[in-house]
Structures are given as structure tokens and as C-alpha cells.
Amino acid sequence: MHELALLLLQAQTTGNPTGVGLFRFFAGFVLIIAIFVTALLFTYWISKEE
Amino acid sequence: MPIGDLDVPVIGKNVTIAVLVQTHILIATLILGASLIAPTAEYLGMVTKQPRYERFARNLARLIVILFATGSALAITFVLALVTLFPIFFSYLQNIFFWVFLVEAFLFLGVIIVLYAWYSVWDKLAYRKSLHVVFGFVAGGIGLIQMTMINVIASYMLTPSEAPVTDVASTYLNPTFVPLNMHRFVGNLSYVGFLIAGWAAWRYLRSTGEEDREYYDWMGHFGLLWGFGFLLLQPIIGYGYLKAIRESSPEAFNTIMLGDKSWLFILLMVELGIMGVASVAYFLHKLRFAVRPMENLRKLSVGAFALMALFSVLNVIPADASIVPQIGLVFGGGEGTQIPLGSMYPWKYIGLIGLTLVGFFVLALYLRATASGFVWGRASRWSQYALMVSAVVVVLTMVTMGYTRETARRVDNDPGYLIYGCITLQQQLTPETCAATGLERGD
Numbered sequence: 394m395h396e397l398a399l400l401l402l403q404a405q406t407t408g409n410p411t412g413v414g415l416f417r418f419f420a421g422f423v424l425i426i427a428i429f430v431t432a433l434l435f436t437y438w439i440s441k442e443e
Numbered sequence: 444m445p446i447g448d449l450d451v452p453v454i455g456k457n458v459t460i461a462v463l464v465q466t467h468i469l470i471a472t473l474i475l476g477a478s479l480i481a482p483t484a485e486y487l488g489m490v491t492k493q494p495r496y497e498r499f500a501r502n503l504a505r506l507i508v509i510l511f512a513t514g515s516a517l518a519i520t521f522v523l524a525l526v527t528l529f530p531i532f533f534s535y536l537q538n539i540f541f542w543v544f545l546v547e548a549f550l551f552l553g554v555i556i557v558l559y560a561w562y563s564v565w566d567k568l569a570y571r572k573s574l575h576v577v578f579g580f581v582a583g584g585i586g587l588i589q590m591t592m593i594n595v596i597a598s599y600m601l602t603p604s605e606a607p608v609t610d611v612a613s614t615y616l617n618p619t620f621v622p623l624n625m626h627r628f629v630g631n632l633s634y635v636g637f638l639i640a641g642w643a644a645w646r647y648l649r650s651t652g653e654e655d656r657e658y659y660d661w662m663g664h665f666g667l668l669w670g671f672g673f674l675l676l677q678p679i680i681g682y683g684y685l686k687a688i689r690e691s692s693p694e695a696f697n698t699i700m701l702g703d704k705s706w707l708f709i710l711l712m713v714e715l716g717i718m719g720v721a722s723v724a725y726f727l728h729k730l731r732f733a734v735r736p737m738e739n740l741r742k743l744s745v746g747a748f749a750l751m752a753l754f755s756v757l758n759v760i761p762a763d764a765s766i767v768p769q770i771g772l773v774f775g776g777g778e779g780t781q782i783p784l785g786s787m788y789p790w791k792y793i794g795l796i797g798l799t800l801v802g803f804f805v806l807a808l809y810l811r812a813t814a815s816g817f818v819w820g821r822a823s824r825w826s827q828y829a830l831m832v833s834a835v836v837v838v839l840t841m842v843t844m845g846y847t848r849e850t851a852r853r854v855d856n857d858p859g860y861l862i863y864g865c866i867t868l869q870q871q872l873t874p875e876t877c878a879a880t881g882l883e884r885g886d
Contacts, residue, residue, distance in 0.1 A: 415770065417454050417455055417458045420453070420458065421458040421461050425461075425462050425469070426838070428517075429469045429838070432470055432510065433510075439509060440509055
């Protein structure tokens, strides 16, 4: 059981990115999706009456 | 005159460029794929005399025309950001790719003229349909050449040619130029196909009129044929693309396939698996509504579905317990703990080949049923959810692929490169490691 628990523990962070780097990665992803979805919603809104 | 080293607060300048480019690509790819699919649908409508093709083509053309402004605005903002945040790099880029940028600018003008003319003369050319279809294909063709020009730059940044930078032909035909073009051409059609299917599913679920339900049910089927059909070519083209990267930029290949960022390949396989399984599940469901009952085809498709799921699972098994080291997702002995069935050779090769073959098999069965027709407007909610899931996942796949190619140039960040081996992320020239020659002379 103890071995299993050890196996499931996260052992190391070999990539060693900084916290700021991780934040920027996810912030970038959220921004990409947000801008893309907004562009599509805008396109739908402006053309739905036609 | 000194050049300022500007940065962007909070997200930094690298992410700023990534956000602008990725959103631009998501929209530009949608426009390009749609401007090839719409005239094809218009042509099919002309040949088959089925009005739904015409309705579909015209609506898609309207989407392109409206979305074009947003895509262009993002492109201009991106170029402005690149000039502002990476001025030295951009000046080298301009030196190497002067002709490419020049052609790109004129193509922009060309595509605007033809695309908008194609949409605006839709009614005027109602009795000269062939000419109008040609108009549409010319617009799509110009867009395609535009993509080719951008691919020259994108591929060169990862795999610069071993030639003087003034050698236009060698620069143009750099090692990954052809595979990247094939990959993106096929990807455009697949991406737009899945988006069309997802949108149709959403509209189908919200439609109350019988005519609309039939139309959107058909539209989901039509979109998925493009999406899934072209997706099946990607493992083959992707293999060629990765092989070209390995041969010309081996460290970049190692980063994304064997190194700390190999989780990107697993993520891609997860996305591919979801799209594959969702598509086959949809086909399976749709076969129940074939005009002529095809029980044997359905039984064969059930087997294909099971195989598709099996191969997808085989593809997503990581090679070792170091799953995503960047966020600490490392178990046991990390890279030292090998996971059974996780290695690239032979398991992922078997998985990818199996997935492709099963995909072609089930697509052939489905097309066989399509030839005799379906009863439209009777699809279940779950089949539409499968289409919507595929549409969401295809967007995530595009973002994953974009990040993968760009991050490959970072290698170990010691240093990361803007042009692999030639210009670092800090915009310093490194002629000693650069495959191309003459960059430092500025000639």
C-alpha cells in the first residue's frame, strides 16, 4: 500500500517551468478560445436576421 | 537608432504573438476551408438539382464574407505586434522573405476582390451557374496560394534550408515546406468539415420545423463526411511531416516526440481518438435511417467501432510515467518507469495504421449507404452531441498542433529559437549553429 501511494505521488518536475510561465500558458489558451468564440458569436449575431 | 526592447505586461510578448496568431489561424483556416467547400457544394447543387446544396453554399459564403474582416484585423494586429515586439527578427524575416511578403500582399487584394464579387453576384449569375462556381473556386484557389506563402515562412522557421538566404528557390522549398502544405490543406478541409457538422447539430437541436430539421440533419452528415474523410489522411501526411522535421531539425523533433513535451503527441492522440470514435458512433447511428435497410453494413460498422475505440486507446498510452513534467504530473520513477504498450514502435504505429484503415473501411460502408439515401430529420440527440463534441475537439486540436510546432523550436530553451538554429528568442543571430548562410551579412 505504501509503495502504491509512493507510485501515485508526483515525484518530480523535470520540465521545471516557472509559475509565471505556467500562468502565461493557460492565460494564452483562454485568450485564444475567448477571442475565437467571440468572433464566431459576433458573426452569428450580425447575420442572424438575414 | 536604438531599437526599444518592449514587453507586454502580465502575459509577456511571446504569448501575445501566440494569441494573435492562433486566433488568426483559427479564423483564416475556417475561411479558407469554407471557401473551398462552399463552391464544391454549389457545384453539387448545380449537378444534382438538390436545393439544400445551394442553401448551404450561400449561407457558408455569407459566413466567409463576414468573418473575413475579423480574420484580417487579427492578421494586421499580429504583424503590428511582431514589428513592435520583435523588430530585429522581423527585419531579418523581411530580408529573407521579401518576395513572399510581396506576393502575399497582392494575393490578399485578389482574394478580397474575387471573394466579395462571388458573394455579391450570386443572384445576378443565377442563370450562369457554371461561371459562378468557377468564381468561387478562383477565390478558394487564391486563398490556397496565400496559405502556401505563409507556409514558406512557417516551415522555414522550423527547418531553414542549408543554403544562402538569398537563394530564393532553396528558401522557398525548405525541408518541411511540402509536407506542411499537404498537412494544412487537408487539415483545413477536415477542420471546417467538423465545424460545419457541429454547427448543424446545434441548429438541428434547436429547430422545430420539419424542413429545418431535415436540412440541418443533412448538413451535419455532409460536414462530417468532409471532417472525418480528410482527417483519415492526416496520420499518413503527419508521418511524412514529422520525418522531415526529424531529418532536418532533430533536436526539435526530440523535444516534441521524445522529450519533456512528448505529452503533446499523447494529447493529440486523445483528440484524434475522440473525433474518430465520435464520428464512427454517428455513422453507426445514421445507418439505422438508411432508406434501404442495411443490416450487414451496420453489423460490420459495429465491429469497426470497437476496433476504432481499441486503436484509439492504444495510441494514448504514454511511453513512461513522466506524463506532463511541466506541471509535476510525474509518477513513480518518471522516465525510468516504462509503461507497457506505450512505446512508439511498434504500438503507436500499429494504433495509427489501424485507426486509419478502420476509418477508411467504415467511411466506405457509410458512403455505400449514403448512395441509396437516408431519411433526414430523425436523428437522435446523442448523435448530434457526437458532432458537437467533434467540433469542439477539432478546435483544441488546431491549438495543440500550433503550439507543438512553435514550441518545438524552443528545444531546451538554451537558447530557444525564432528561426531554428539561426535567431534566438532574444533576437540574437547564431551563425555557428545556423543551417542557412549569409544571414549575418545582411545580403
